[in-house]
Structure formats: C-alpha cells, structure tokens
Amino acid sequence: MEKLIREVRILKIYAVVLTILCAMFFFLAFKNQSSNERFKEINVERINIVEKDGTLKMVISNKERQHPGLVNHKELKPREREAGLIFFNSLGDECGGLVYDGNDKESGMVYSVDQRNTDQIMQLQYFEGAGKDKKRVYGLKLWDRPDDFPLEDIIKFEDSLKKINDPAVSKTAYAKLREEGKLTNERFFAGKTADGDVGIFIRDTKGKVRLKLYVDKNNQTHIENLDESGNPVK
Known part of the structure; x- marks a missing residue:
C-alpha cells in the first residue's frame, strides 16, 4: 500500500513538471512568432544585420568592434576603422559605408559608395x-577604377610590396600599373578645398586637373582650362 502511494505521488510530481514545461514551450513559441520586441533605449557595441540564410548585409558598430571588410565572403585582415555603418552586398563584398569621428587633432565624416568588386568610386566627405x-575640406568626390583589377588583386599586390619592403621596387611597380591603366584616378570634386577655393574641379582619365570653376577665398571668380601639363589653354 505504501509503495502504491509513493508511486502515485511520483506520477503527480511528474505530471506537474511536464505540464509546466509544456506551458513554457508554448509560451516561448508563441512569443517568438508574435509582434516585434520594442525597446525605448538600448546600449550595444555592434549590431549585425543579416538575411534569413545568415548572409551579412550591414554592420553598425563602434570603433573597437568595427568590421574589417569583406571580399568574396572572406574577411579582410584586422585593421583600425572608425565607428559607423558598413554595407555588404549579396556577392559577399563590402559595397560602401558611413564612418565618422572627431578628436582634439581632427574631425571628419565620410559616406562612401563602392564600385562592384573594388573600392569606393564616390564619396561625400568632410x-x-x-x-x-x-x-577644412568638404564636398563630393568621384574616382575611376578599372574593371580588370579588382580589390582582391589590389590587396595581393600591396601585400607583396610590403613583404619586399623596397621603396624603389614599389615605385617601379606602381609606375607599371599606372602605365597599364590599373590605378585609381580622381575625376571630379565639387566643394571646398584646403586653400579655401569653392567650386568644381574636373580631371582627365589620367587624374590631371583640366578644368576649374571656382571662387577663391578673396571672393574672386576663376574659370581655368588647362592642358595635360597644367598650363592654361586660351
């Protein structure tokens, strides 16, 4: 009789525990499928925005935990980057971002748009x-980048020069790339320069300034048409 009472008691405890676990399971399942969580305030060092399959699309981060960048789904080597937002496309490449900072020595903010398979081709910068x-310098800047020299090749090229650590070899290598048209060239700037000039500055395919339309710091207007050597063209 005592054995029977003990077994009944165990069954009751088991039933109660099982009921509680089932209730918790249904509650959590319902909670996960219900409306989104709402927070009045949240402190966080980094947020990763991902697709359902885990593909990284955007990172919002402080300076210490900022993402180093992606190329073909592979992370770049750790490097120092400012706080802000970094964007990634479905190819697994970084495709732009917004970073900023300011201290006793300097201040700045940059919004970048990257060309496919390579680095930035447009920046709104300060x-x-x-x-x-x-x-103080601020404005819109544009670059031209070749399609046949993607970011992965640029990184390999720069890493190989760092290993050699020879300024003469580096200078020759860069000169060869420039001759082959594989280096980035600035093409356009609209804004304020470090000299205080405000206007539009257009460069040719080799990166040389060919046309200037600006107002200088003394409020004098200028329209300058230049040849490849930088001399005025009448």
Missing part, C-alpha cells in the same frame, strides 16, 4: 584639422 590652420 575633414577638418585643429588649431588656427584648420584646413
């Missing part, structure tokens, strides 16, 4: 130094 000579 830089400013400290002290009396601030050298």
